[in-house]
Amino acid sequence: MKRWGFLPCLLLAALSAHSAEPAQVLLVGTYHFSNPGADLSNVEAVDVTSPDRQAELQAITDALARFRPDYVGVEWSASDTDTAYDQYRAGTLPPSRNEVVQLGFRLAAQRKLKRVHGLDVPGDFPFEAVQAWAKAHGRGPDLAKLLEQAMAITGRITAQQRDSSIGQVLRSMNQPGEIAAGQGFYTQMLRFGDGDDQPGVTLNAEWAKRNLAICARLLQSLPPGHRAVVFYGQGHAYLLRRCIAEAPGVQLVEANDYLPDTPRVAR
Known part of the structure; x- marks a missing residue:
């Protein structure tokens, strides 16, 4: 009987964990506003500092603020973010088109x-x-075809900006089908390899490792009951959503429940 004495402790711990108010995470998959050209296929972003685009970004911020977040996470390192956000609050950060500043810092x-x-x-x-x-x-032509498909996706986002508000573009990008299509590029990489030589597997493993590390930092810093808005490149959204949704004590909130559908009004 004595060897089973630990079970009540485990059950009490489990009940305590489930009784705590869950944290909520609203993940917004974005494109890169500052045109860094760091990805295999890149969106050509409009100038988000123009008055009309600034109004659109403020509309997004106001809409997300209704979620009442007390935590904002972004796609920068912790050290860079801490320094830059302090400068932003002090009014000394140099002008930046980056979505971390334009969305993350603005909302926070x-x-x-x-x-x-x-x-x-x-x-x-x-x-x-x-x-x-x-x-x-x-298999070079097969790989080239996949890259063309990826470029078609970013090309569509580039074109959509001309007639749509940034909020509408983000709503489109955060539809489940669009997120799955982005992940499909990585899954297709698994077709490139044979026997013990599996470069597509290695690529996917490294990509998953990075996203797990991102999710770990989120879960480690997010207290129970808090409400988080996280801005990240849309290519990360599939794996991050999966990690968030599967984490005990955390609820995934759909971005499109809050992102505005306000039409573009050029000024």
């Missing part, structure tokens, strides 16, 4: 938060090994 400041959480971590993306394998095995 409006909510009077003292800190923005930088969640990003570096990671490997060994695409060159996939390219080399494809070339060596006569």
